[in-house]
Amino acid sequence: MKTSLAISFLILALAAGIGWQDEHRLASSRERHAKAVKQAAALGISLNSTQDNDSVVITKRERKNPQEDAQRAIAAFIAMVKEADDIEKSGGKVEAAIGRKIMERLTALSVTEGEILVSGILDGNELDGEYREGFISISMLKLANNGPQTALKLLPRLTGVFHDPEDEQKCREAVLNTSLTAWSREDPAAAAAWVRENGIKFSEALTESTKCGILSGAVVVDPALAFKLIDELEIKDSGQAVTSIARAAKTAQERTATLVALRKHLPRIADESTRRAASEAAVQQLAFSSYKEGFDATQQWLIAAKLSPEESDSFLTTMAYANVKGNVTQWIDWLGENFPEQQANGRISLLVHDWALADYQAAGNWLAAAPAGSAKNAAIQMYATAVSKYEPEAAAQWAMTLPAGEDRDWTMKEIYQNWPKENPQGKEAFAKQHGLQKNSE
Numbered sequence: 001m002k003t004s005l006a007i008s009f010l011i012l013a014l015a016a017g018i019g020w021q022d023e024h025r026l027a028s029s030r031e032r033h034a035k036a037v038k039q040a041a042a043l044g045i046s047l048n049s050t051q052d053n054d055s056v057v058i059t060k061r062e063r064k065n066p067q068e069d070a071q072r073a074i075a076a077f078i079a080m081v082k083e084a085d086d087i088e089k090s091g092g093k094v095e096a097a098i099g100r101k102i103m104e105r106l107t108a109l110s111v112t113e114g115e116i117l118v119s120g121i122l123d124g125n126e127l128d129g130e131y132r133e134g135f136i137s138i139s140m141l142k143l144a145n146n147g148p149q150t151a152l153k154l155l156p157r158l159t160g161v162f163h164d165p166e167d168e169q170k171c172r173e174a175v176l177n178t179s180l181t182a183w184s185r186e187d188p189a190a191a192a193a194w195v196r197e198n199g200i201k202f203s204e205a206l207t208e209s210t211k212c213g214i215l216s217g218a219v220v221v222d223p224a225l226a227f228k229l230i231d232e233l234e235i236k237d238s239g240q241a242v243t244s245i246a247r248a249a250k251t252a253q254e255r256t257a258t259l260v261a262l263r264k265h266l267p268r269i270a271d272e273s274t275r276r277a278a279s280e281a282a283v284q285q286l287a288f289s290s291y292k293e294g295f296d297a298t299q300q301w302l303i304a305a306k307l308s309p310e311e312s313d314s315f316l317t318t319m320a321y322a323n324v325k326g327n328v329t330q331w332i333d334w335l336g337e338n339f340p341e342q343q344a345n346g347r348i349s350l351l352v353h354d355w356a357l358a359d360y361q362a363a364g365n366w367l368a369a370a371p372a373g374s375a376k377n378a379a380i381q382m383y384a385t386a387v388s389k390y391e392p393e394a395a396a397q398w399a400m401t402l403p404a405g406e407d408r409d410w411t412m413k414e415i416y417q418n419w420p421k422e423n424p425q426g427k428e429a430f431a432k433q434h435g436l437q438k439n440s441e
Helices: 005-016 030-042 066-089 096-107 111-123 129-146 148-158 165-186 188-198 208-221 223-232 238-248 252-268 272-291 295-305 309-316 321-338 341-369 374-387 392-399 406-418 424-433
Strands: none
Touching: 066 096, 066 111, 066 129, 096 129, 111 129, 111 148, 129 148, 129 165, 148 165, 148 188, 165 188, 165 208, 188 208, 188 223, 208 223, 208 238, 208 252, 223 238, 223 252, 238 252, 238 272, 252 272, 252 295, 272 295, 272 309, 272 321, 295 321, 321 341, 321 374, 341 374, 374 392, 374 406, 392 406, 392 424, 406 424
16 A cells, blocks of 8 residues: 555654654645535534634534544544545645644544544545555554454454555454454453454454464463463464463563463473473573563572573573673673583673673773683683684784683684784784694684
8 A cells, every 4th residue: 555645654653652843833725624624514513613724623512422522523533634635635745733633633532432433434435545544554453452342343344445455454464463462461361262253254364473462461461371372272383372471471470470380381282392492482581571670680580480400591592792781790790600610601701702792892891800710711712702803913912811722722713714804914923923824714
């Protein structure tokens, strides 16, 4: 679907939130405004034309019921959108001010108003083409998040609405996924029951990912139920399902409860390799979530979690510099205090390597102050290797602090191989100084 300027503006606003500056007032002509007023009147709305052109004011009436109030508000909203549509069709420019007002009203709609808006657009002919499809998509997605049951009720009506079948399919899938995920945060059993009852009707849009969205929502309510629903929803990829559940656990309490439920669920996976892979992927997701809360919070969670040796191994695979860069020195100390020397040194050296690539000065300062020992030697190897691509002389100085032997020899060869190509004379001099042969490359 070729998206108009106004719809592009609205979609971007939904993603970024409402926050434009009011750059200009909408300078609409009397003819266009009169047309919008006439259209609104046809819908039972009386507008005060003495107000500014970008203001739509509903004449005060006796409030009979919320439904009627909502209908009037939506009719006024459609009239305002139609006016913007007419401006574009006539070659005019819809500016930020009117876009802001439209978005403010759209995002403020209640579930009842959202249902009336979608139904009104589907039933009427006030909007057509790109505006019609754009506002149906945006309104349905907002409903899916705030009123999932209402969105699911309206979902069958999207058939044949879009000019491009691919756009329609994407919209249906997005609405279905968002609705079921949002519903499952409140009542996962009900969301799952809806899938069992309506799955065949929406089979083309009800993907494995959508079903996993229900599991993700269920974590907030009951992680044990989330695992139980894997079988009930007939999810074939158990690994994806388990990963989705673990990824949804955002707090320490949710992570711990999810881990407990995971341990009970894993024996149900018959294939050993699948079971191991599911366990590893789940623990990794829990680790990624914990890192976001900082070193101390992650430490507290690890104490409560009481990871098994296998789970600890899975946790360690996530300890990359990108995940712990805010507390890298604390994690290095933790590794040395809690794991066997060889295992700790291997992970420390990888951390220092990536740290050196990101901030070689900070990594070098830490390395200079680190106590002597095998952990420091392992870190020196990886640090020298990392910085050798742009500071080979400094890398060589670090390498020479290593005890004579295989580790130093290996590091020297790595420095030689990584030597900058634009300095061949320096590379040759380095090889001669340290007795390296050209076949080291």
